[in-house]
Amino acid sequence: MSKPTARARLAQAAFVLFDERGYEQTTVDDIAERAGVGRTTFFRHYRSKEDVIFPDHDRLLQLIRDRLAATGNGTALVAVSDAVRLVLLHYIDEGDLARRRYALTSKVPALREREIVSVARYQRLFREFISDWMGDPTESASLRAELMAASVVAAHNHVLRRWLRGDSPDPIAEVDEAMREVLALFPGPQSRPRAADGGTTVAVFRTGEDFDALLPTLRRLIGGEPER
Amino acid sequence: MSKPTARARLAQAAFVLFDERGYEQTTVDDIAERAGVGRTTFFRHYRSKEDVIFPDHDRLLQLIRDRLAATGNGTALVAVSDAVRLVLLHYIDEGDLARRRYALTSKVPALREREIVSVARYQRLFREFISDWMGDPTESASLRAELMAASVVAAHNHVLRRWLRGDSPDPIAEVDEAMREVLALFPGPQSRPRAADGGTTVAVFRTGEDFDALLPTLRRLIGGEPER
DNA sequence: TTTTGAATGGTACTGAGTACCGGCAATGCC
DNA sequence: GGCATTGCCGGTACTCAGTACCATTCAAAA
Numbered sequence: 001m002s003k004p005t006a007r008a009r010l011a012q013a014a015f016v017l018f019d020e021r022g023y024e025q026t027t028v029d030d031i032a033e034r035a036g037v038g039r040t041t042f043f044r045h046y047r048s049k050e051d052v053i054f055p056d057h058d059r060l061l062q063l064i065r066d067r068l069a070a071t072g073n074g075t076a077l078v079a080v081s082d083a084v085r086l087v088l089l090h091y092i093d094e095g096d097l098a099r100r101r102y103a104l105t106s107k108v109p110a111l112r113e114r115e116i117v118s119v120a121r122y123q124r125l126f127r128e129f130i131s132d133w134m135g136d137p138t139e140s141a142s143l144r145a146e147l148m149a150a151s152v153v154a155a156h157n158h159v160l161r162r163w164l165r166g167d168s169p170d171p172i173a174e175v176d177e178a179m180r181e182v183l184a185l186f187p188g189p190q191s192r193p194r195a196a197d198g199g200t201t202v203a204v205f206r207t208g209e210d211f212d213a214l215l216p217t218l219r220r221l222i223g224g225e226p227e228r
Numbered sequence: 229m230s231k232p233t234a235r236a237r238l239a240q241a242a243f244v245l246f247d248e249r250g251y252e253q254t255t256v257d258d259i260a261e262r263a264g265v266g267r268t269t270f271f272r273h274y275r276s277k278e279d280v281i282f283p284d285h286d287r288l289l290q291l292i293r294d295r296l297a298a299t300g301n302g303t304a305l306v307a308v309s310d311a312v313r314l315v316l317l318h319y320i321d322e323g324d325l326a327r328r329r330y331a332l333t334s335k336v337p338a339l340r341e342r343e344i345v346s347v348a349r350y351q352r353l354f355r356e357f358i359s360d361w362m363g364d365p366t367e368s369a370s371l372r373a374e375l376m377a378a379s380v381v382a383a384h385n386h387v388l389r390r391w392l393r394g395d396s397p398d399p400i401a402e403v404d405e406a407m408r409e410v411l412a413l414f415p416g417p418q419s420r421p422r423a424a425d426g427g428t429t430v431a432v433f434r435t436g437e438d439f440d441a442l443l444p445t446l447r448r449l450i451g452g453e454p455e456r
Numbered sequence: 457t458t459t460t461g462a463a464t465g466g467t468a469c470t471g472a473g474t475a476c477c478g479g480c481a482a483t484g485c486c
Numbered sequence: 487g488g489c490a491t492t493g494c495c496g497g498t499a500c501t502c503a504g505t506a507c508c509a510t511t512c513a514a515a516a
Contacts, residue, residue, distance in 0.1 A: 006494090006495085027470090027471065027472085028471080028472070028473090029471085037495080037496085038495065038496040038497070039496085039497085040495070040496060040497075041494085041495060041496075043472090043473070043474080044494080044495080047473090048472080048473075049471095049472070049473090113341075113345045116344060116345055116348045117341045117344055117345065120344045120348075139390070139402075140409075142386065143383060143386050143406055143409065144409075146382045146383070146385070146386045147379050147382050147383060147409075147410070147413070149382070150378040150379060150381070150382035151375050151378060151379060153378070154374045154375050154377070154378035154379075155371060155374070155375060157374070158370065158371050158374045162367070174367075178371055181368075181371065181372075181375075182375070185375070185413045185414070186413070234463085234464085255501085255502065255503085256502080256503065256504090257502085265464075265465085266464065266465040266466070267465085267466090268464070268465060268466075269463080269464060269465075271503090271504070271505080272463080272464080275504090276503075276504075277502095277503070277504090457516100458515100458516080459514100459515080459516070460513100460514090460515075460516090461512105461513095461514090461515100462511105462512095462513095462514100463510105463511085463512090463513105464509100464510080464511080464512100465508105465509085465510080465511100466507105466508085466509085466510100467506100467507085467508085467509105468505105468506085468507085468508105469504105469505080469506080469507100470503105470504085470505080470506100471502105471503090471504090472501105472502090472503085472504105473500105473501085473502090473503105474499100474500080474501080474502105475498105475499085475500080475501105476497105476498090476499090476500100477496105477497085477498085477499105478495105478496090478497090478498105479494105479495085479496080479497100480493105480494085480495080480496105481492105481493090481494085481495100482491105482492085482493085482494100483490105483491085483492080483493100484489100484490085484491070484492090485488105485489085485490085485491095486487105486488085486489085486490100
């Protein structure tokens with residue numbers, strides 16, 4: 001057990017140093033030296049300094065891709081909800097490592113941005129899958145696919161962050177519940193929940209203002225006369 | 229007209245060079261030289277090489293913040309939908325410039341990532357606004373706020389990208405329609421737990437009836453007991 | 457005329473990331 | 487054993503973004 005792989009030592013060294021003196025204050029040279037390897041070796045194992053924190057996003061993305069490709073029956077949203085569980089489970093498996101990473105990304109803007117970009121890749125994958133699955137090239141279906149993908153990802157992130165913060169004793173149950181919530185947002189396989197042409201959408205809210213003062217706003221929302 | 233400001237010349241030079249030889253192949257030195265200024269001056273006007281493409285995201289973000297702060301009546305979602313229109317209008321005002329930027333971000337990964345990060349900032353702002361507005365600290369309300377923010381942003385991006393690609397002759401109408409769609413996703417009381425006495429409660433639902441036909445019923449409901 | 461201040465340009469530095477080369481095992485085959 | 491191949495490693499040198507600092511210029515204000 002005397003020698004973990006160079007890759008593992010690099011990751012370990014990086015986390016220790018980032019904790020000790022902060023991310024920006026740590027150079028790649030520092031990490032390599034601490035791990036007892038050359039600088040070149042660092043870049044052989046990790047594409048960039050940020051990469052040492054997020055080693056297997058690519059692998060995970062591929063996992064999701066495969067899972068979606070192997071999806072059987074059910075709706076697109078169900079398949080995607082199912083796939084997104086995998087991501088959550090992956091983080092939970094990482095356990096403490098995921099929490100340390102979260103602590104880092106919360107502090108360092110560059111890392112947070114990297115995380116956001118990764119999440120966007122998942123969302124894109126989902127959007128494309130849903131769009132393909134629906135096979136409906138209309139503008140409305142396209143928007144719907146976009147909304148679905150965004151909702152699934154948002155729900156996942158919500159539960160994940162809660163767990164990372166230690167606020168969620170049972171993230172699996174929570175993500176299932178959240179996914180049910182998302183599914184409930186999009187009723188019906190294809191058809192939009194609109195009655196006939198000329199249907200009316202009314203919004204419910206509470207305000208201190210008088211009803212008549214609200215009428216113009218209401219009318220605009222409903223789509224009578226587009227108002228600028 | 230002999231001398232546009234250094235800032236403008238830099239932006240102009242950057243776009244020309246990016247078109248000519250690509251983003252990565254263009255150095256900051258190239259841009260500065262072409263604009264006839266020193267390298268230092270470039271970084272005085274733009275924080276980074278990427279910044280010259282996205283000059284006023286910060287300003288726009290502040291604009292949105294102000295708009296949300298000044299919001300009058302309506303639900304949180306309505307306020308946010310309203311604010312997001314501003315963003316779309318800003319892009320439309322930019323016109324061809326926005327399209328050139330889109331062409332660049334489509335080709336250059338680094339720029340696309342930058343764009344994604346910017347979008348995430350809007351989404352965060354919206355989420356916080358909705359969350360504050362709801363004033364409901366439960367987990368379920370928090371998830372709801374997250375979903376709403378994600379949906380609004382997704383819908384906006386959808387319309388924006390369509391317009392940028394030249395697929396949308398009337399993006400304003402489309403964004404209004406898309407926002408109605410988003411509103412329809414989130415029915416039920418989004419009311420704050422506390423409202424002043426004598427306030428007005430309105431409920432959101434979809435019906436096949438004409439709005440004017442509904443008005444008497446609405447008034448009766450509102451006039452009597454605030455109903456959920 | 458003098459002073460002040462803002463915009464500029466130049467120089468030098470840090471640090472990430474890339475390219476390339478040479479060394480050094482371990483494994484293969486003859 | 488001798489020998490070539492392959493894969494991992496370390497070192498050097500380079501490019502370029504971004505920062506820090508200083509000197510200059512020029513114009514408005516005093």
